[in-house]
Amino acid sequence: MTDELRHIAQAKQGDADAFSHLVTAYETSVYRLALRMCGNPHDAEEAAQEAFLSAWKALPSFRGDSKFSSWLYQLTTNACLDLLRREKHHRGTVPLEEQLELVGDSSPHQAAEDAELRDVLQQALGALSAEHRQIFLLRQMRQLSYDEIGKLLGLESGTVKSRLSRAKKQLRQILLQQGNLFPSSSVLPKGEEGDHAL
Amino acid sequence: MPCDFDRIDALLGGSLEESERQSVLNHIEKCSACRAYYDAMQMLEGDAQPPADFGAKVMAEVRRTPQQKKKALPYRRTLAGLAACAVLVLVLGLRLLPLHSDSGNALPVDGRSMGDLASDLPLTVYPMEDEALCRAVRAWLQQQEIPSLYGEGLREAYDLTADQVLALNQAVPEAKLPLQMLQLELKG
Numbered sequence: 001m002t003d004e005l006r007h008i009a010q011a012k013q014g015d016a017d018a019f020s021h022l023v024t025a026y027e028t029s030v031y032r033l034a035l036r037m038c039g040n041p042h043d044a045e046e047a048a049q050e051a052f053l054s055a056w057k058a059l060p061s062f063r064g065d066s067k068f069s070s071w072l073y074q075l076t077t078n079a080c081l082d083l084l085r086r087e088k089h090h091r092g093t094v095p096l097e098e099q100l101e102l103v104g105d106s107s108p109h110q111a112a113e114d115a116e117l118r119d120v121l122q123q124a125l126g127a128l129s130a131e132h133r134q135i136f137l138l139r140q141m142r143q144l145s146y147d148e149i150g151k152l153l154g155l156e157s158g159t160v161k162s163r164l165s166r167a168k169k170q171l172r173q174i175l176l177q178q179g180n181l182f183p184s185s186s187v188l189p190k191g192e193e194g195d196h197a198l
Numbered sequence: 199m200p201c202d203f204d205r206i207d208a209l210l211g212g213s214l215e216e217s218e219r220q221s222v223l224n225h226i227e228k229c230s231a232c233r234a235y236y237d238a239m240q241m242l243e244g245d246a247q248p249p250a251d252f253g254a255k256v257m258a259e260v261r262r263t264p265q266q267k268k269k270a271l272p273y274r275r276t277l278a279g280l281a282a283c284a285v286l287v288l289v290l291g292l293r294l295l296p297l298h299s300d301s302g303n304a305l306p307v308d309g310r311s312m313g314d315l316a317s318d319l320p321l322t323v324y325p326m327e328d329e330a331l332c333r334a335v336r337a338w339l340q341q342q343e344i345p346s347l348y349g350e351g352l353r354e355a356y357d358l359t360a361d362q363v364l365a366l367n368q369a370v371p372e373a374k375l376p377l378q379m380l381q382l383e384l385k386g
Contacts, residue, residue, distance in 0.1 A: 053259055053260065053263060058341075058342065060267065079341075152340065172231055
C-alpha cells in the first residue's frame with residue numbers, strides 16, 4: 001500500500017494527522033486549480049480551504065470509485081462554483097502587480113511579460129461560463145479523462161467532450177483577439193496563419 | 199495540417215511520436231491561433247503558491263470539524279423507496295375510494311376532506327425542471343456524494359433525508375425544497 005493510500009484509509013477513520021499529509025501533498029495543485037477557476041488569490045484560498053474541508057467531512061463515504069486526486073479536484077471546482085454563485089462574484093482577474101509578485105527569479109522585463117500573458121489567459125478563462133471552465137480545467141490542468149469528469153459531474157462523457165470542445169474554441173477566439181500580447185505571434189509576417197477550420 | 203487542439207494537448211502532454219511532434223510544432227510556428235493556444239496552455243499551471251499558513255489554517259478547521267457519518271447502506275435507500283411507494287398507494291387508494299355523500303361533496307374523515315388529508319401526506323416525488331437549478335442541485339448532491347437511485351441514463355432521482363433537504367436549501371436557496379418530500383427528481 002502506498003503512503004497516500006494509507007493516509008486516505010487512516011483519514012477515513014478520522015485520523016486528522018493522516019489527513020494533514022494529504023493536505024500537504026495537494027495544497028499547491030488544489031490552490032492553483034482554484035486560482036484558475038476563481039481568478040483571484042483571495043477567492044482561490046477560500047475555495048481551496050472549503051475543498052479540503054469538504055473532503056475531510058465526506059471521506060468516510062469515499063469509496064475509491066475514482067482516484068482521490070480526481071475526487072479532490074472535483075470538490076475544488078465545486079467549491080469555486082459555490083463561492084462564485086453564493087457571493088455573486090464577478091469573474092475577477094489577478095491584478096498585474098499581484099501577478100508580478102508571483103513570478104520568481106526572472107528579470108523584471110520577463111516578469112512583466114509573463115504577468116501580462118497570465119492576465120490574458122485569466123481573462124480568457126473568465127469569459128467562459130463557470131461550468132465550461134470547470135470541465136476545461138479538470139481536463140487541461142489536471143488531466144482527468146472524459147469518463148472521469150463525466151462520472152464525477154454526473155454527465156455523459158459525450159457531453160463532457162462537446163462542452164470541452166466548445167470551451168476550447170471560445171478560449172482560442174478570445175486568445176486570438178488578444179493575440180498581439182503573445183510575443184511570438186507578433187514576429188510572424190501577415191498571411192502566414194494556418195487553417196483555422198476546426 | 200489543420201488546427202487540432204487535441205494534438206496540441208498531446209504535444210503538451212508529451213505523448214506524440216517524434217515525427218508528429220515535429221509536424222505539430224511546425225504548424226504552431228506558422229499558425230498564430232494555435233500558437234496562442236499553445237502558449238496559454240503552457241502557462242495554465244502557473245507557479246502560484248498558496249499562502250505559507252494555508253495548510254495550518256486548513257488543519258485547524260479540520261480538527262474542529264467532525265466527519266460526516268457513512269452514508270446509508272443501499273438497503274436503507276430501498277426501504278425509503280418502499281415507504282415512498284406505500285405512501286403513493288395510500289394517496290391513490292384514498293382518492294379512488296367511493297367516498298361521496300348524496301350531495302356529491304367529499305365525505306369528511308375526522309372532520310376533514312380528502313383533499314385536506316392528501317395535503318398532509320408527505321410529497322413522494324418532487325420534480326425539478328429548471329436546468330440551471332438542476333445543475334446547482336446536482337453539483338451539491340455530487341459534493342455530498344449522494345448517488346442517484348438509478349443507473350446512468352435512467353431517471354435521475356435522489357432519496358433525501360429531512361436534514362439533507364435542509365442542507366440543500368441552505369446551499370442552494372433557490373431550490374426551496376419542501377421538507378416533507380422523500381425523493382427529488384432532476385429533469386433539467
